[in-house]
Amino acid sequence: MSRVRTTAALLAALLLATASPAAARPADDGWAGTWGTAPAPAAPDGISRTGFADRTVRMTAHTSVGGSEVRLRLSNAYGTSPLVLGRVTVGLAESSGSAAAVPGTLRAVTFGGAAGTRVAAGAQTVSDPLPYDVPAGADLLVSVYLPEPTGPATWHWLAQQTAHVSEPGDHTGAALPAAFTRAETSWFFLTGVDVRGAGxxxxxxxxxxxxxxxxxxxxxxxxxxxxxxxxxxxxxxxxxxxxxxxxxxxxxxxxxxxxxxxxxxxxxxxxxxxxxxxxxxxxxxxxxxxxxxxxxxxxxxxxxxxxxxxxxxxxxxxxxxxxxxxxxxxxxxxxxxxxxxxxxxxxxxxxxxxxxxxxxxxxxxxxxxxxxxxxxxxxxxxxxxxxxxxxxxxxxxxxxxxxxxxxxxxxxxxxxxx
Incomplete structure (x- = not known):
């Protein structure tokens, strides 16, 4: 068999092996992606492997385009058990890499009208649209409270961006950074931010x-x-x-x-x-x-x-x-x-x-x-x-x-x- 035919056969087998049911895709309806990252499985050791319990993770998403509405994408694509999201907020960072939010900018994000949701292993969720003035080229703070043990985390290890992990409890509404005592350079569960608006x-x-x-x-x-x-x-x-x-x-x-x-x-x-x-x-x-x-x-x-x-x-x-x-x-x-x-x-x-x-x-x-x-x-x-x-x-x-x-x-x- 020729090298080209062998290569074609190999790739066909790879495509079949990696095929999976299509995830539920939210209707565009004028939405555009302003920030995104690709999820991956946990590492063999470290924080991604142990996961989180009764902690709030605050992450920065640097926007590329602005809008007047926002929604978030969170993923449990590589989780081994259901992921419980207790409460999620979005706000504007005081400065890049900081856990401090601009006063008055934190807003709760909902899921089907509820403050939190449960995401099955292998699935993702998309939040409800939230009226929110999202500037282009800004640092959004996305804070996720994880009340129950997550198990191995779906994450993105090479963020080149500082994330902050809190002491125990729900600190999603805290504008001040005092509760966020651990720094990481990865994103956890968050995979996308969409915006909608005239621009x-x-x-x-x-x-x-x-x-x-x-x-x-x-x-x-x-x-x-x-x-x-x-x-x-x-x-x-x-x-x-x-x-x-x-x-x-x-x-x-x-x-x-x-x-x-x-x-x-x-x-x-x-x-x-x-x-x-x-x-x-x-x-x-x-x-x-x-x-x-x-x-x-x-x-x-x-x-x-x-x-x-x-x-x-x-x-x-x-x-x-x-x-x-x-x-x-x-x-x-x-x-x-x-x-x-x-x-x-x-x-x-x-x-x-x-x-x-x-x-x-x-x-x-x-x-x-x-x-x-x-x-x-x-x-x-x-x-x-x-x-x-x-x-x-x-x-x-x-x-x-x-x-x-x-x-x-x-x-x-x-x-x-x-």
């Missing part, structure tokens, strides 16, 4: 790995490439009001689940989470696919053709649903611990195809934006976070500048005309 015009979702997650960016600095890209869209009248959701997961792959490794927190493979993390989001009209480097650099190693076939499969499923697809070339990583000449050759082969592949609507040449002209296998020194693969804030701004905005103008118009 919301649709949603772009970034599906990727740690480069999209923002590894190497400034803690609490909102320095991920998606943050810079949201600011770029907001500055352009043609795309202003378009939300940006970050669905990157550190260590994620196109072809292999994190549970197949020693780090389940790397999440479900891109092929298996596309529906949940992209298609089931509110107002989605475009997606940026920037993934594949972990398939090339982490054992068992994928071939360039396997990665390309996976990306083409993702693009095909998105385009069938009318979603514009921008694909990102894979950025350099020479001098990182995982670099080999063979992996570099496979990266170059993937990029050569992506730059002209007809299966994608546009290409963001991230590689060209950050590579060292003197040695294209390396990241430019001024963009290197220090580990020779992840970028710093300036590097992520360079990625944001490489996304072809004209390809997303129709996306914004689709959102406006919904």
């Amino acid at each position: 919301a015009r649709g949603t772009v979702v970034a599906l990727g790995d740690s480069q999209t997650d923002g590894s190497g960016s400034t803690l609490d600095g909102n320095g991920r490439w998606t943050d810079a890209f949201a600011r770029r869209l907001a500055a352009d009248p043609a795309t202003r009001g378009t939300g940006v959701l970050n669905k990157g997961i550190g260590g994620n792959r196109v072809l292999r689940d994190g549970t197949e490794t020693e780090r389940p927190q790397r999440g479900t493979r891109a092929l298996g989470r596309l529906d949940r993390d992209v298609l089931d989001q509110s107002g989605v009209c475009a997606a940026v696919l920037y993934e594949g480097i972990n398939d090339l650099q982490l054992a068992p190693f994928a071939s360039a053709e396997e990665v390309l076939t996976g990306l083409r499969t993702l693009a095909g499923r998105l385009r069938e649903r009318g979603v514009t697809v921008v694909v990102g070339t894979l950025t350099p990583f020479k001098d990182s611990p995982f670099w080999t000449a063979d992996a570099e050759a496979r990266r170059a082969a993937v990029n050569a195809v992506l730059r002209t592949a007809p299966e994608f609507d546009a290409v963001a040449d991230f590689d060209a934006a950050v590579r060292d002209p003197a040695d294209p296998a390396r990241v430019r020194g001024e963009f290197d976070s220090g580990d020779h693969i992840h970028l710093n804030d300036a590097g992520y701004r360079a990625l944001a500048g490489a996304v072809p905005v004209p390809a997303l103008t129709d996306c914004a118009l689709q959102g406006r005309n919904r």
